[in-house]
Amino acid sequence: MRLGLYKLVMSVFIIFYIGTVVASHNRKSDFWGAYYKKFRWMQTTMCFWQNWGMFAPPPGSTSWLVLQGKKADGEIIDLEPLYAPVEKPYWRWRYDRRQKLALSSFQKSRKPLRNGIARYACHRAEEAGTPLKSVIMTRDRTWAVRPSKRWKDSDQKGRHKVEELGEIKCR
């Protein structure tokens, strides 16, 4: 009896769970779009997302998040970054989650995250006795050199660009 009930519950679960996975990849279709709206809680509640585009496309550049603080008198000071650029030669043992956070903040749509990082920088500066008016965030990006260029000169640097991500006021 107990095994029968287990099989029934699990059968119903797996049918709807697989259905939600299929629907999450076919949201533009009328049927699957409506299905996903009804059953997306199966993914959202426990964050069981099913998008797996890992390294597609591959990164192709190295980016560092640079934080600067603007004081009330207009002076601009360098702030401690979330994750400092690595110096060559290096070997890293541990996956640094602060770096992942910094990399996540570069996407245009992730303004709440940039606001959060700025707020954190404001809070730290205030604790250190240097209250700030705002935090300026920039992305320091260097592209990888093409293979044929690297074969000729392994020390050749790729294209470099400093991109302003915005100035966020401290509250």
Add this chain to the structure above:
Amino acid sequence: MPLKDILRGLRVVWQFWNWFWFRPISARGVGVMRILLGVVFIMTTIDIWGDLAVLVGPDGVFHEGSARRGFRLSRWTYFDHLDSMTAVTFVHALALVANILFMLGFKSRTMGIISVIAHTALYQRNSWFMNGGDRLVREFGFYICLVPCGASLSIDAWLKNKGRLARGLSPILSPKVPIFALRVIQLQIAFVYLISGVEKWGSGSWQRGSALYYSLSTDNYLRSDWLVAPLLDGRAGYELLKIGTMVTLYWECFFWLLVLWRPTRWLALVIGVGLHVGIHMTLMVAFFSFVSMWAYLAFLPDDWVERIEAWWRRRKERSLSI
């Protein structure tokens, strides 16, 4: 069509469904998988410990207000209700205790679900420091709790047998569990590779064969610059990376097909282990490689632990007779 034939057809479908999802298998393999996944949960919890204040703390980068604005869909997390670092650390320590108990197999399924909830609470508070590997840990943790994962190699099993002996019953030496969790894990990892392969298929650098070169050219993800320099600085290294790119692309796209047939299944798993060891050696991807290879255990014969034990016994007996 007569009703009798329809019923017979339905019975055949149910028999296949029952065999595919609920066939009883030895619980020892699931027990080993629970222990190893418990280790990954423990490593994740410890790994995050040092950055707890920054990542999920009340004054961290993603405090409650920011977190709420950052997510469009439903979210919940107990971290929103903790307003001191002491409380955050205490709750995280409780999660570590649950991880350890899950690994040891004490109240296995309850501890497994608590571990998954604790992991999700971190994600719901601040998803941006986690990667695909973390998501796999969470999903696999949930799937393995859908069967009695503490039926073997656990404190639960030991206590159960102790109770049976006290009641004058014989202990359960070869417990069985439904194959359900292993099937979901098999489907999940095959789906991960398929979707990843399809996404890569549309990318120019994967088609041209330069994807691994560019992946290894970024200091953000690289484990060591000097380790991969021989691969990046010369044409021979590039040709090797080109082969690696193509193998990865085709293997990901056709993994699901290769694992259907036993001889090609071994090939798919061996290539997978090679690729994941390579990824882990050269790139910083947290526990992604560990947990992906963990999922391969679901593709092994149901009684793989017993076979290893028997092989070990035979080897020992042979060495004693010599």
